[in-house]
Each structure stands twice: as structure tokens, then as C-alpha cells.
């Protein structure tokens with residue numbers, strides 16, 4: 161296990177790797193492997209929900225449930241990978257085998273997205289959706305097994321490449337490792353949506369999901385090949401038998417033995433694990449103590465991930481109610497997430513080369529656990545920022561009717577103005593082809609409305625919890641039409657658009673993104689979703705047509721009224737009235753940048769440090785297991801999001817953000833107390849001392865046969881504790 165040569169002055173690192181600038185060359189292959197693997201994972205994940213929705217034709221609920229189940233599975237499988245690596249195959253072989261499983265899964269996904277495979281009637285839609293569903297589910301299962309399984313092994317395997325005196329280099333490795341994760345994920349989350357938007361196919365052209373999954377599959381193969389190329393240079397720690405089974409048996413024995421000796425007549429032992437001394441190796445007991453101490457410290461950590469992982473859900477939803485127009489650049493709500501890896505790529509080097517050295521220069525001992533505590537506080541601040549932004553957004557949101565209320569808007573379809581009297585309101589004069597400025601609020605039920613001069617009164621029924629528009633015909637004695645309007649903001653920052661035809665002839669309306677179909681005279685179309693930016697609508701009646709263009713922001717709803725006076729062949733622009741039913745989002749998406757900044761700074765302090773801490777505090781034979789324990793906190797954090805979202809039905813989103821921030825601060829206080837009592841250890845040193853002592857004992861036993869065993873156990877126990885204590889002196 162010793163270095164081949166001193167990495168500081170020799171040419172070799174641990175194993176057979178050359179040393180370049182103090183770093184073993186072998187880690188180059190490991191970080192490139194991580195870059196490609198994360199590209200593969202995040203690239204596939206970026207289009208997964210859309211694939212479920214538009215290719216497999218699942219509804220929103222099913223698509224999001226399967227997506228979250230998959231993500232949670234990816235963080236549960238690390239336990240499996242770590243056990244296999246530490247107990248059986250070793251990290252190197254586990255990474256190779258599981259990477260093959262992973263690549264097969266990615267290929268299965270790419271194949272499952274080829275619609276032509278089952279499109280025997282060549283109509284553009286797959287004939288056997290079951291085939292595509294089964295293949296993609298098998299693919300996702302293999303990917304979860306692969307990505308989760310190799311995750312704890314790759315990080316720990318990278319750490320293994322460093323010698324005992326390369327602590328600084330190993331810390332830098334974990335930072336570079338994190339940079340590669342984010343470099344890969346940033347590139348892929350930009351590239352795969354573009355690939356998906358391409359059209360491809362043999363018999364018919366469809367959105368190219370197969371390419372969007374195929375490129376990540378290819379990158380996974382590249383990751384595997386790169387990793388194999390480095391094969392000759394790696395230091396490969398041998399697995400040490402079924403360590404997890406030994407650990408479980410040893411803990412079980414300690415508990416049983418403690419229970420058996422619960423009476424006061426038996427002297428107490430320093431640690432409850434010491435009750436396993438009668439049967440188990442003292443080195444194993446010491447190693448289990450190290451792991452348990454770290455695992456105990458992990459208990460509060462899932463709360464950080466609970467907040468962190470909401471940037472993919474709640475914060476993206478928040479962005480859908482914001483304005484993404486950055487001048488030359490228009491940002492879609494889900495693209496805001498890329499701010500995280502971009503900030504990681506800038507913050508990690510700044511922290512490593514500026515902030516941490518500066519703190520050290522000021523004489524402060526900014527230990528890993530202190531960094532993690534600050535990271536948690538920064539995440540809580542991020543959620544306070546999110547709450548402040550939400551309060552701003554709420555001020556701009558329309559007031560929608562409650563379940564007992566109704567809202568009514570008026571639209572005069574005639575070419576003359578009309579006087580309208582609504583109960584409890586002054587008479588209103590509506591000019592020709594105009595709508596009332598806003599909605600009028602009523603209790604749901606029937607109201608009487610008076611029109612015109614001489615006055616004509618008609619009963620109108622208002623649906624509970626509904627927003628409606630009353631279409632007033634040019635001949636007041638004609639039947640009144642009521643439309644049902646939106647009672648929430650359109651999804652994903654899109655604009656909900658519909659047309660009302662005030663002409664005596666049917667009109668067909670279409671645009672590049674939507675077809676409103678044929679709209680009958682004095683009737684209206686359904687809503688269609690239009691993205692932000694300029695849209696040109698073609699209005700057609702028989703062979704005649706004209707165009708109407710307008711610009712859209714984010715999250716608005718409009719009713720476009722086609723005047724009775726419209727003349728085809730001339731300019732349509734003045735013959736269409738845009739009625740704004742829901743205002744476009746006015747709070748700018750740039751206001752989310754502070755919350756992204758704080759959560760990412762928190763991530764750098766918490767996650768990058770935690771990754772290295774989990775490695776450095778783990779005994780040599782349980783490095784991957786502790787990495788898996790770290791990743792398990794991410795899985796639990798994700799489950800908490802699901803549970804809290806279901807249970808805590810807090811009506812105000814800003815209040816939910818404040819609740820999460822407060823919970824994290826409370827957890828952070830608990831964590832800092834736990835961290836205060838934690839003593840840093842040097843597992844290598846402890847293990848070396850134990851091994852030395854065991855060797856000495858063996859020599860002793862040979863020279864003094866027949867010494868009372870009980871005496872020896874007692875003496876050893878005291879000696880071991882002394883050694884353990886000597887090696888565990890630094891606090892928080």
C-alpha cells in the first residue's frame with residue numbers, strides 16, 4: 161500500500177502512475193471519465209420528462225413520478241456499487257462492469273426512442289408503445305444501476321491514487337472532480353435539448369429523441385474507453401472480503417454482548433462497540449467506530465439536499481412566472497438551472513485559490529465541518545432570497561376567483577358602442593370591438609345584466625370559481641355567448657392565446673406553432689400555447705387571407721378579437737383587438753441570480769468539502785461505502801422534498817420557502833453542535849498502529865504461550881483506546 165516512490169520528488173505516484181506537477185497522471189483518466197459520464201447522465205436526464213410526455217404520451221403526473229423515482233433510484237444504487245467494490249470486485253473492476261451495464265442502458269434508451277422500429281404502417285406513430293415503454297424502463301433501470309453503482313467508486317478510486325502525504329493534492333483533485341461533473345453536465349444540458357429539437361426518422365420525421373439519447377450513450381462508451389486506457393497506471397486497492405457482512409455481524413455481536421452483560425457487576429467499556437472485542441479483530445472494531453462516527457454526523461445532512469434539489473422543481477416553476485428577456489438573449493424557465501453549473505465552474509477555482517487561502521492567512525482554521533456548516537447557512541439564505549422574489553412575483557399575479565366567486569369580462573363584438581349595467585356597478589359604455597379593462601368580481605350564481613338603450617335585461621349564470629368573458633353580439637336580441645377563461649397562469653412561461661370571430665363568415669387562424677382551426681361566426685377558438693417572441697397569425701377565409709403579427713412576453717393570456725369590419729387582402733393589423741386577460745410576467749428572471757449564487761456557493765462549501773471529508777475519514781476498506789453513505793443523504797433529501805410537498809400544503813409559496821430556510825437553519829445548529837464534538841481522524845495512521853500492535857502481540861504470544869486470555873483482552877483494549885485517542889485529536 162506504500163507509494164512506489166515519494167510523489168514529491170519521484171516519477172511515480174501511488175501504483176504505477178507517473179507524477180506530473182505533484183499529481184499522479186492516472187487521475188487525468190479518472191476526471192475525464194467523470195466528465196463524460198456526467199455528460200451522459202445529465203444529458204439524458206435533460207430530455208427525459210419530454211420523452212415520457214411527447215414520445216410515450218404519458219400525462220404530466222405519470223411523467224414526473226417516474227422521473228423522480230428514477231432520480232431517487234440513482235442515489236440508492238451507490239450502496240450496492242460500494243458493497244460490491246469494497247467487499248468483492250474492488251473499485252476498478254466494479255467501475256468497468258457497471259459502466260458496461262450503464263452504456264447498455266443508454267443504448268437501450270436510444271433504441272427505445274426510434275419510432276420507426278414499430279411503425280409498420282408508416283404513419284409516424286409507433287404501433288407498439290409497449291415495446292418502447294418496456295425497453296426504456298429496462299434502459300433506465302440499467303442506467304440507475306450503472307450511474308449510481310459507479311458513483312461512490314469513481315470518487316473513492318480517484319482519492320486512492322494519492323499517497324499518504326498528498327493531502328493537498330487530494331483536496332484539489334476533489335475540486336477538479338467537481339468541476340468536471342459540472343462542465344459535463346453544463347455542456348450536455350445545453351446540447352441534448354438542441355439534438356431533441358432536430359427532426360429525424362426513416363419513414364417519417366419526428367423530434368429526434370434517439371439522437372438526444374444516442375449522444376449520451378456514445379459519451380458513456382467514451383468514458384469507459386478512457387477509463388480502460390488508464391488501466392496500467394492506477395493504484396488498485398484489493399477488496400478485503402465481504403467487509404459489509406463482517407461489519408453487520410460485528411455490530412450485531414456488540415449489541416448482543418452488551419445486552420447479555422447489562423448487569424452492573426460488569427465494568428463499563430469506553431464505547432458500545434468495544435463489547436465486540438471478545439470475538440472480533442480490534443482493527444475492525446476501530447474501523448467500524450470511524451464509520452459510525454461519520455454516519456452519525458450525516459444524519460442532519462439530507463436537509464441540505466432537500467433545499468438544493470428544489471432548484472430543479474420549485475425554482476423552475478418560479479421562473480415560469482418571470483420575464484426571461486435578457487435583451488439579445490431570451491432564457492426559457494428551465495434554462496435558468498444552467499446558472500448552477502456555470503457558477504460552480506467559476507466559484508470552485510475562486511474558493512480554492514482565493515477565499516480559502518485568505519481565510520487561512522487570517523489565522524482562521526476553516527475546517528471541513530465548519531465549511532459544511534457555512535454551506536448550509538448559505539443554502540438557507542438562498543431560500544430567503546427565493547421567498548423575497550416570490551413576494552415580488554405575487555404582487556404582480558392576477559387575483560383569481562375563489563371557489564365561491566366568479567369573474568366576468570365583457571367584449572363588445574358589435575360595430576357600435578353599447579351601454580352595459582352590471583349589478584353593483586355604474587353603467588359602462590363599451591366602444592365597438594372593445595373589452596372591459598378588467599374582470600368584475602361577483603358571487604357565483606345568476607345575475608341580471610342590462611344592455612343598450614332602450615334597455616334590455618338578460619339573466620346570466622356565472623360558474624363558481626370561474627373567469628368568463630361575455631361576448632355581446634351586435635344585435636342585442638341575439639343569443640349571448642360566454643367563454644371560460646384561464647384561472648391560472650399558463651404553464652412553463654408560455655402564452656395562452658385564443659381568437660374570437662366577430663365576422664359573419666367562418667375564419668381559419670393558424671401560426672407556425674399552433675392551429676386554431678376554423679372559428680364559426682360570433683364564436684371563439686380553444687386556447688393554444690405560444691412561446692415568447694414575435695408570432696405571425698394567418699387569418700384565412702376561403703381563398704382570401706391576411707396576417708396579424710404581435711410580440712409575446714412570458715406567461716400571458718390574450719383573446720384576439722377579429723372585427724366584423726375586417727377586409728381580407730388588406731392589412732389585418734388594425735382589424736384585430738388584443739384583449740389582455742392575464743398580464744405577461746413582469747418580474748425579471750435576473751432576480752433569481754442571487755438565490756442561485758447563494759445555493760451554489762453553499763454547494764461548493766458543503767458538497768465539494770463533504771465529498772473529500774467522506775473519503776478522508778473513511779477506513780481504507782470502506783472508502784466507497786462512506787461515499788455511498790454520503791450519496792444516500794442526497795436520496796433521503798429527495799424523498800423529503802416529495803413528502804413535504806405532499807404533506808405541507810402551504811398556500812403561499814414564499815411561506816414554504818421561509819419554512820424550508822428555517823428548517824435548514826435549525827438543522828444547521830444541530831449539525832454544528834455535532835460537528836463541535838467530532839474529532840478528525842487519520843484512518844491510515846490508526847490502521848498502521850493497529851497492524852503494528854497486532855504484529856507485536858503475535859510475537860509476544862509466540863514467546864509467552866499460555867498467558868491468560870482475559871488479561872490480554874483487557875490490556876489490549878486499554879492500549880488500543882490510547883492509540884485511537886492519540887490519532888483523533890483535532891476538533892471541528
Ligand SMILES: N[C@@H](Cc1ccc(O)cc1)C(=O)NCC(=O)O
Pocket residue numbers: 198202338341342345346349497498500501504763
Ligand atoms: N451542481 C450539480 C450538477 C448540476 C448540473 C446541472 C444542473 O442543472 C443541476 C445540477 C452537481 O455537481 N452535482 C453533483 C453530481 O455528482 O452530479
